[in-house]
Amino acid sequence: MTTEANYKQEKARCFRDDALPYLDDVFALARYLLRNAEDAEDAVQECYLRALRHFDSYHGPAMKPWLLAIVRNVCNAKFARLAKQEITTDVSEGDSRPEQIPIWQENSPSPEAALIRQHDNDTLRRLVAALPYAFREAIVLREVNNLSYQEIAKIVGVPVGTVMSRLARARSMLRSAWNVAEGAMPGVAGLGRLS
Amino acid sequence: MNCTKSEVLLHVLIDGERDAGHTSDVETHVATCSGCTENLKTFRAMRVAMAGADLKWDGAIAFAPSHRGRTAFACGVSL
Numbered sequence: 001m002t003t004e005a006n007y008k009q010e011k012a013r014c015f016r017d018d019a020l021p022y023l024d025d026v027f028a029l030a031r032y033l034l035r036n037a038e039d040a041e042d043a044v045q046e047c048y049l050r051a052l053r054h055f056d057s058y059h060g061p062a063m064k065p066w067l068l069a070i071v072r073n074v075c076n077a078k079f080a081r082l083a084k085q086e087i088t089t090d091v092s093e094g095d096s097r098p099e100q101i102p103i104w105q106e107n108s109p110s111p112e113a114a115l116i117r118q119h120d121n122d123t124l125r126r127l128v129a130a131l132p133y134a135f136r137e138a139i140v141l142r143e144v145n146n147l148s149y150q151e152i153a154k155i156v157g158v159p160v161g162t163v164m165s166r167l168a169r170a171r172s173m174l175r176s177a178w179n180v181a182e183g184a185m186p187g188v189a190g191l192g193r194l195s
Numbered sequence: 196m197n198c199t200k201s202e203v204l205l206h207v208l209i210d211g212e213r214d215a216g217h218t219s220d221v222e223t224h225v226a227t228c229s230g231c232t233e234n235l236k237t238f239r240a241m242r243v244a245m246a247g248a249d250l251k252w253d254g255a256i257a258f259a260p261s262h263r264g265r266t267a268f269a270c271g272v273s274l
Contacts (some may be wrong), residue, residue, distance in 0.1 A: 028251040168203040
């Protein structure tokens, strides 16, 4: 085998071992940002292709935040106009309201614990997905991707203080939406009404 | 420290981001403010619920194998 081929194989192995374990994280962020599974899948693929192109010159930061920063850029570019509209709306960061809260049609929760749990997860995901862009991004990077304030600040390109205020606002909006959901369907497992 | 500042800064306690600063100021304020104590309790409960929930989309689980395979293939990597 030529040196060139050896090098390529070694690079492919490193990339697979270092980058592919974060597919789920990358997909989750794209899925929340784009609110569409197919677009998210395309964004993930584009992200990984970009990452591979720059893999030779990659010397940190940590792989996960790096990939999340790339996929965020891909998502922003993909829906630049839409994102811009939403971000513009978010600039005040004071009076944003979550988008329309879905009304639950079910008469009563299923007695099956697993089904209730599934419903819980669906509800929470829906509430997070309904948040305005900048707040959705902050809460997903924190709660789903488990990044630190510093890492989020770097990825989003804002000061840590802004990350903190966005998280506070996001949680406050989630609390309101959560209580609306709870009011529409009381007793959903584990959630309860938040004060 | 007042309630307006504390509203934002108490998330430092919830997230365990003690390096972000202001930790002891918030703790001191929360200890003497019932409203902020209540908020802290609520947001802690919310964080626990979110940590226990599966917030990654079903899609990630449902089509992860094919998705994984396609992305790997596009990058010229075998799984």
